[in-house]
Amino acid sequence: MAGDSGEGGGGEQQNSRTGWGIYDRLKKVPRFSKDVTLRGRKVDVPETASESATRRMVEDLFKQEADAAEPLGDFVQIERNEITHRRPKRQEEAEITVCECVIEQENPESPCGDQCLNMMTCTECTPGFCPSKDLCRNQRFQRCQYAQTKLVKTETRGWGLAAAQDLKAGDFVIEYCGEVIPVKEAFQRAKAYETAGRSCWYLINLNGGEYIDSIQSGNLARFINHSCDPNCETVKWSVLGEERIGIFATKDIVAGTELTYDYKPTWYGGARMRCSCGATSCTGFFGTKSKAFQIYMREGAPFGKDAYTWEDEDERLDVEEAELIDDTEDDAPLSAFIDPTFIGKRNRTGHITNAKNAGTVTKVTAEKSPVSGGTGTSPKKEMTASVEAQPAPVAGPSNNPSETSAPVSRRVSILKKDKLKAQHVLGRFKESSKKKAIKAYVAPNSTKPEAQADKEPKKDQESRHSKKKVRFDDDEPPGEKKLVDVSMFKRARTVINELLLSEIPESYPISEAACTEVEFAQELAMSTESDLKKICEEIGPAVKQFYRRDESTSEEVPAPRNEEEKWIEARCKHLRNLLNFHHSIAWTLCRLSLTSSANPTMHARNGCTSPIVIYELVVSSIRFFRWIR
Numbered sequence: 305m306a307g308d309s310g311e312g313g314g315g316e317q318q319n320s321r322t323g324w325g326i327y328d329r330l331k332k333v334p335r336f337s338k339d340v341t342l343r344g345r346k347v348d349v350p351e352t353a354s355e356s357a358t359r360r361m362v363e364d365l366f367k368q369e370a371d372a373a374e375p376l377g378d379f380v381q382i383e384r385n386e387i388t389h390r391r392p393k394r395q396e397e398a399e400i401t402v403c404e405c406v407i408e409q410e411n412p413e414s415p416c417g418d419q420c421l422n423m424m425t426c427t428e429c430t431p432g433f434c435p436s437k438d439l440c441r442n443q444r445f446q447r448c449q450y451a452q453t454k455l456v457k458t459e460t461r462g463w464g465l466a467a468a469q470d471l472k473a474g475d476f477v478i479e480y481c482g483e484v485i486p487v488k489e490a491f492q493r494a495k496a497y498e499t500a501g502r503s504c505w506y507l508i509n510l511n512g513g514e515y516i517d518s519i520q521s522g523n524l525a526r527f528i529n530h531s532c533d534p535n536c537e538t539v540k541w542s543v544l545g546e547e548r549i550g551i552f553a554t555k556d557i558v559a560g561t562e563l564t565y566d567y568k569p570t571w572y573g574g575a576r577m578r579c580s581c582g583a584t585s586c587t588g589f590f591g592t593k594s595k596a597f598q599i600y601m602r603e604g605a606p607f608g609k610d611a612y613t614w615e616d617e618d619e620r621l622d623v624e625e626a627e628l629i630d631d632t633e634d635d636a637p638l639s640a641f642i643d644p645t646f647i648g649k650r651n652r653t654g655h656i657t658n659a660k661n662a663g664t665v666t667k668v669t670a671e672k673s674p675v676s677g678g679t680g681t682s683p684k685k686e687m688t689a690s691v692e693a694q695p696a697p698v699a700g701p702s703n704n705p706s707e708t709s710a711p712v713s714r715r716v717s718i719l720k721k722d723k724l725k726a727q728h729v730l731g732r733f734k735e736s737s738k739k740k741a742i743k744a745y746v747a748p749n750s751t752k753p754e755a756q757a758d759k760e761p762k763k764d765q766e767s768r769h770s771k772k773k774v775r776f777d778d779d780e781p782p783g784e785k786k787l788v789d790v791s792m793f794k795r796a797r798t799v800i801n802e803l804l805l806s807e808i809p810e811s812y813p814i815s816e817a818a819c820t821e822v823e824f825a826q827e828l829a830m831s832t833e834s835d836l837k838k839i840c841e842e843i844g845p846a847v848k849q850f851y852r853r854d855e856s857t858s859e860e861v862p863a864p865r866n867e868e869e870k871w872i873e874a875r876c877k878h879l880r881n882l883l884n885f886h887h888s889i890a891w892t893l894c895r896l897s898l899t900s901s902a903n904p905t906m907h908a909r910n911g912c913t914s915p916i917v918i919y920e921l922v923v924s925s926i927r928f929f930r931w932i933r
């Protein structure tokens with residue numbers, strides 16, 4: 305259990321890593337009170353909201369453990385990720401995205417709800433910058449605003465987490481907290497856990513370079529089990545500059561239902577774990593869709609040599625009966641090809657073995673695929689068509705909406721959000737004001753710099769130290785806040801890299817809506833590209849003047865500055881911020897192209913800008929960005 309010291313006795317102990325920990329068996333949770341001595345007198349500083357949320361969670365945990373027959377195991381309860389291998393990111397002021405929410409007196413739901421631009425892009429508002437101030441509802445990770453949950457003991461999967469209140473699709477359930485570790489260490493730990501015979505793992509991928517491990521430190525999210533037909537999903541959020549993972553409901557969930565999400569596990573060889581989620585669409589083992597597993601299923605080597613199954617004596621399912629997946633079907637839920645009324649699994653010969661009655665073999669034929677009550681067309685096409693005609697999942701006896709429509713209708717809503725965001729970015733960055741900015745402030749022959757030389761740095765200084773900490777774009781009317789987001793640009797790189805690394809299926813159904821989206825993205829790409837070029841050409845000379853090469857180190861260093869140069873620096877900063885708009889645009893269009901098509905071949909077939917072009921565009925932005933910095 306959390307913070308177990310194993311020393312007996314009772315009381316509180318300060319955990320060096322996580323603040324207050326809990327260690328005794330008296331189930332006493334210390335209040336997060338901080339006794340501060342002020343001029344010789346002790347002052348009691350009250351708990352913050354997040355501190356009391358954590359305390360309540362820990363108390364719950366104790367209570368549930370006390371009720372339970374089995375202990376939960378040792379782990380330290382934490383309320384936010386622990387990052388030890390690097391410095392936690394500090395959000396620069398220029399990186400903060402400020403939404404445009406307006407508080408409407410008559411509408412309590414108005415500030416930072418579904419229409420909040422930050423909310424739409426999975427970014428939490430930054431306290432002190434959000435126009436909704438304390439009414440902001442988009443700081444759920446920061447304030448630990450979790451749904452009510454309770455621990456449950458499952459029959460086959462150890463502990464699990466269940467909803468203790470009714471939830472709606474899209475509701476935030478809980479953050480997945482743990483120790484943030486580099487990928488290499490994650491692999492080493494996974495190996496070590498396996499070697500030690502531990503089949504219960506708590507590793508989750510955070511980003512291209514890091515994992516979260518909640519084996520030693522974590523919160524209740526670590527108890528959520530995997531299901532092949534889950535009712536929740538993980539979503540990456542940007543919180544104060546750091547990436548964090550949240551668990552969100554994907555369906556309406558009734559209180560008492562176990563919460564699950566798809567771990568999307570990858571198998572790299574070694575131990576194979578049986579999945580006991582019990583879903584109709586269950587693939588039998590963890591990681592059956594991963595390449596290594598599929599290669600092993602087809603060819604045995606090279607992963608087969610050290611492969612074994614946990615609990616070998618367990619005869620519920622043999623690995624030979626695990627499903628062999630056609631790579632080109634990656635995007636379609638497996639259930640789309642399986643009769644939902646038939647509980648079973650496909651084996652390597654395309655037969656289905658009934659899991660309830662192992663040994664019985666039934667051949668699945670194309671006609672048997674019942675999705676949308678199909679005719680002669682392929683099940684996959686039918687699924688796409690039915691989704692376009694019917695974005696909201698509709699229950700029906702002949703198809704299984706929870707397995708087919710729901711994920712795709714979600715994709716549709718993501719598209720809408722992206723389009724909105726793109727329009728917003730474009731609207732804020734009008735061609736005319738941009739040209740004016742460049743001409744007025746940067747053109748080397750301009751007369752304006754002298755005239756404004758003494759005023760500008762002061763103004764910049766003022767805004768830097770302004771108490772409100774909101775930065776204004778000089779070209780925009782006062783009150784218009786600047787929208788700058790560098791983290792988006794980093795995300796763009798990750799997304800594009802993932803895309804480039806991913807396999808391209810040969811054919812993919814294309815919807816008209818998707819084509820429109822891609823065309824829209826193409827327009828954005830083209831205007832972004834020309835904007836970038838123009839800015840490069842115009843401010844290049846000014847920036848170069850500002851730096852000189854240090855002979856000893858051959859590095860570019862800022863030259864000694866006079867007022868005018870200081871002014872140029874301020875202008876460069878200003879332009880860098882403008883450039884961040886371009887990153888946002890590039891990022892948005894990448895997401896547009898990705899979410900709309902999920903497949904680059906589509907672009908080629910429709911003569912649209914290919915992701916490679918977008919990629920190059922973003923790479924050139926990166927180079928330019930570094931250079932100007």
Ligand SMILES: C[S@@+](CC[C@H](N)C(=O)[O-])C[C@H]1O[C@@H](n2cnc3c(N)ncnc32)[C@H](O)[C@@H]1O
Pocket residue numbers: 460461462463464503504505506507526527528529530531578579580581
């Ligand atoms: C993040 S933990 C979930 C909590 C865990 N059940 C516990 O008692 O602490 C992940 C582990 O739970 C087990 N597990 C989760 N989902 C499962 C499933 N569908 N089938 C079998 N085991 C599962 C596996 O041992 C897995 O490594």
